[in-house]
Amino acid sequence: MTAPAARGKGIARCLYDDLFAKARAAGHERVVCEINSDPPNPASERFHRALGFEQVGEALLENGKTVSYMACQLTS
Template sequence: MTIEAISPGDEAAVLALNNEHAAELSWLEPERLSHLIGQAFHARRVGSLDGFILAFDQTADYDSPNFVWFRERYPRFVYVDRVAVAAHARGRGIARRFYENLFAAARMAGHEVVTCEVNLDPPNPGSDAFHAALGFFEVGSASLGDGTKTVRYFERSLKD
């Protein structure tokens, strides 16, 4: 289970996996995905595409309301924007490995905090439990769009 950088040749598979999980991650068009990968602090995949992670630091050209929420409050951070694991690859610890790899990269770059958001409405109890087990704690919330989606914002310190 080797974690590797996402390359241009991986983008079609990343797009397909992302859009299979559009309810949780949001739908992407090919041009938008290319832009996001280009802006990412950390863009990694496992296997032919068993899963992927995209994370951004505060310097990214990114207009996501969730990312902007953190940029307005944190001078320096890494934001986990999306993680997806294919159905056939679940239960193998891929998401945990992605996060551990990201934590190491963020520390090496001098970051002290990793952030993310988790859906509150519609609820995502699996993601809640996963992030709690990794040491994330809630720092805020927001109602998005037309009020049909509510998210909670989380952070995890990278200090020892």
């Protein structure tokens, strides 16, 4: 979770740009993440979809939360 005062400043985007570059350099084809879908986290879903993530699965966790598994295919 990002602190409200830090939101919208591009920090998370910079972190993901760095992650994507390192993943590509290591020969990885995709980056995956997990976001809450119940209770929902629409801001996180919008952010990840804007980066190119697509839902590839879903799970109900032992704590009662439902999560979506998202993947972003890396291109050269």
